[in-house]
Amino acid sequence: MPKSVAILGAGAWGTALATLAKTNSHKVSMWSRQGSQTLAEVVQGADIVLSAVSMKGVRSVTSQLQSLPVSPETIFVTATKGLDPQTTCTPSQIWQETFPNHAVVVLSGPNLSKEIQQELPAATVVASSVMAAAEFVQVVFSSDRFRVYTNYDILGVELGGTLKNVMAIAAGVCDGLHLGTNAKAALLTRGLTEMVRIGVHWGAKLETFYGLSGLGDLLATCNSPLSRNYQVGYQLAVGQTLAEILAHIEGTAEGVNTTQVLVQLSKQQNIPMPITEQVHRLLQGEVTPRQALLELMLRDIKPE
Numbered sequence: 494m495p496k497s498v499a500i501l502g503a504g505a506w507g508t509a510l511a512t513l514a515k516t517n518s519h520k521v522s523m524w525s526r527q528g529s530q531t532l533a534e535v536v537q538g539a540d541i542v543l544s545a546v547s548m549k550g551v552r553s554v555t556s557q558l559q560s561l562p563v564s565p566e567t568i569f570v571t572a573t574k575g576l577d578p579q580t581t582c583t584p585s586q587i588w589q590e591t592f593p594n595h596a597v598v599v600l601s602g603p604n605l606s607k608e609i610q611q612e613l614p615a616a617t618v619v620a621s622s623v624m625a626a627a628e629f630v631q632v633v634f635s636s637d638r639f640r641v642y643t644n645y646d647i648l649g650v651e652l653g654g655t656l657k658n659v660m661a662i663a664a665g666v667c668d669g670l671h672l673g674t675n676a677k678a679a680l681l682t683r684g685l686t687e688m689v690r691i692g693v694h695w696g697a698k699l700e701t702f703y704g705l706s707g708l709g710d711l712l713a714t715c716n717s718p719l720s721r722n723y724q725v726g727y728q729l730a731v732g733q734t735l736a737e738i739l740a741h742i743e744g745t746a747e748g749v750n751t752t753q754v755l756v757q758l759s760k761q762q763n764i765p766m767p768i769t770e771q772v773h774r775l776l777q778g779e780v781t782p783r784q785a786l787l788e789l790m791l792r793d794i795k796p797e
């Protein structure tokens with residue numbers, strides 16, 4: 494039975510998700526700031542409203558939607574991977590706070606949009622406290638090239654996709670400096686430890702970080718030149734400035750803003766995040782990539 498899917502944000506990810514829903518014969522309408530249709534027209538009668546706007550647009554889009562008549566049955570899906578710099582909220586927290594009576598679903602996983610547009614196989618996770626809503630979204634997007642799993646742990650699924658962007662910047666640096674496979678394995682493993690440490694402290698489930706939305710997305714993003722966050726790290730390592738990189742990058746590298754928010758929170762809450770801290774200092778221009786590496790290697794020795 495075809496469903497009506499409204500996609501907000503016509504960037505790389507919104508467009509790829511629209512393709513997946515259309516391939517399953519659903520009725521898809523898209524909204525973007527530059528588009529010809531109004532937000533009201535696009536969301537009218539939608540079974541699913543899926544947001545793939547970048548973090549900086551989430552507040553503005555939710556508040557525009559709040560004043561529109563949206564059916565109480567409509568499910569909101571968020572596919573944004575970031576943290577709000579003003580409130581440090583995750584995107585799903587903003588959606589749920591704006592629409593407390595609606596089901597909110599997080600969609601997150603190892604999903605490089607260019608590979609999905611090339612029709613390569615991929616898997617993802619849809620998480621919600623309302624399992625019927627997660628299952629509805631699962632059916633709408635599942636196909637022989639996109640395998641969708643459900644999960645109850647909204648926060649864990651959302652944080653996996655968000656926190657790995659910081660590690661992807663570090664991984665790009667690692668590859669740009671040609672530090673080798675041993676170094677990369679150490680970085681990703683210790684990076685995952687850091688993601689787990691803060692995520693579990695905030696209430697996410699440990700096991701979620703070892704699934705598709707955690708380890709899965711970490712592996713995809715940290716090993717692919719298609720990742721914009723990886724590109725930021727790689728280009729810093731080969732001598733470009735952050736301003737030069739951001740001026741030329743195609744799309745959004747959420748990890749730059751996420752690092753800022755995370756460092757602030759980890760300091761306030763006294764959670765050690767050494768890799769994130771060095772990524773932050775590098776993005777601020779306080780250390781060179783080689784100095785950041787040395788700082789990490791020369792930390793006090795300790796048990797694993």
Ligand SMILES: NC(=O)c1ccc[n+]([C@@H]2O[C@H](COP(=O)([O-])OP(=O)(O)OC[C@H]3O[C@@H](n4cnc5c(N)ncnc54)[C@H](O)[C@@H]3O)[C@@H](O)[C@H]2O)c1
Pocket residue numbers: 502503504505506507525526545546547548549550551553554572573574575604605606607743744745747
């Ligand atoms: N591209 C991917 O492979 C991929 C995969 C999974 C998740 N994501 C996540 O999805 C989000 C979007 O990524 P993308 O690659 O599509 O980025 P993009 O830069 O290609 O697109 C971002 C979209 O957000 C919109 N937007 C930004 N600010 C807005 C505002 N104030 N009001 C309304 N719309 C606004 C832009 O117009 C654009 O349509 C990011 O959080 C990203 O981490 C991306």
Ligand SMILES: O=P(O)(O)OC[C@H](O)CO
Pocket residue numbers: 574602603604605606654658661710713714719720721722723745746747
């Ligand atoms: O291009 P990136 O770095 O935003 O990564 C895209 C997706 O998050 C990969 O799952």
